[in-house]
Amino acid sequence: MTRTRFYQAAAGVLAGxxxxxxxxxxxxxxxxxxxxxxxxxxxxxxPLFNGAVSYGNLLxxxxxxxxxxxxxxxxxxxxxxxxxxxLLAAGSSMDKVLKCNVYLDNLxxxxxxxxxxxxxxxxxxxxxxxxxxxxxxxxNSLVEIDVIAYI
Numbered sequence: 001m002t003r004t005r006f007y008q009a010a011a012g013v014l015a016g017x018x019x020x021x022x023x024x025x026x027x028x029x030x031x032x033x034x035x036x037x038x039x040x041x042x043x044x045x046x047p048l049f050n051g052a053v054s055y056g057n058l059l060x061x062x063x064x065x066x067x068x069x070x071x072x073x074x075x076x077x078x079x080x081x082x083x084x085x086x087l088l089a090a091g092s093s094m095d096k097v098l099k100c101n102v103y104l105d106n107l108x109x110x111x112x113x114x115x116x117x118x119x120x121x122x123x124x125x126x127x128x129x130x131x132x133x134x135x136x137x138x139x140n141s142l143v144e145i146d147v148i149a150y151i
Contacts, residue, residue, distance in 0.1 A: 032056040037090040052086050059096075059149045061086045063103070065141030072109035075142040076116040083147055092149045095122040099148040100129075105141070107132035113143055 037052035037059075051062050064082040066075035084094055100121070104113060110130065126147070137144045 037086070039086070039089050052090050054090060054151060057151045059087070059090050059092050059151050061090075061147045061149070063101075063144040063146040065137055065139050065144040067139040067141055070142070072104075072112045072142045073116050076113045079141075079143055079145050080116065080120050083145055087147075087149055091151045094120060095124075096151070097121050097126040097147045097149040100126045101146050102128060102130040103133045103137055103144040104130065105133065105137050105143065109142060 032055060035054045036050045037054060039051075049062055053060050061083060064079045064086070066078040068078075070078075087093055087096070102113065102117070104110065113130075126149075133144070
């Protein structure tokens with residue numbers, strides 16, 4: 001057998017294995033597909049990103065910011081209300097949040113943000129990462145929050 005024929009045969013075997021694995025994965029996932037959750041009509045053009053996407057029973061909510069003049073407490077309150085509205089619209093809730101990422105414009109706002117954040121996710125809050133975003137947060141928000149929850 002020549003090298004070329006050997007590589008062609010190996011490629012054929014590999015392609016067969018990959019097809020079998022893809023079929024098994026599709027069957028194991030029960031036909032689960034990505035689903036976009038919208039609180040309004042479908043946009044005319046493809047959006048830059050979606051605000052809420054689920055896969056199976058996992059729900060991913062894009063970062064929310066507060067784009068108006070205000071202090072960290074007002075911004076945190078607004079962002080948490082937006083997160084909650086997205087969760088409820090998709091069939092989830094604050095109690096079902098598993099992971100939360102908090103991005104602060106200034107780390108000095110950590111304690112004030114926490115005073116609004118405390119207790120908003122029920123008795124068993126999610127795991128959380130909090131960082132100060134180098135260069136600030138787009139749209140001049142003092143805080144941006146994204147979450148992963150289940151439905």
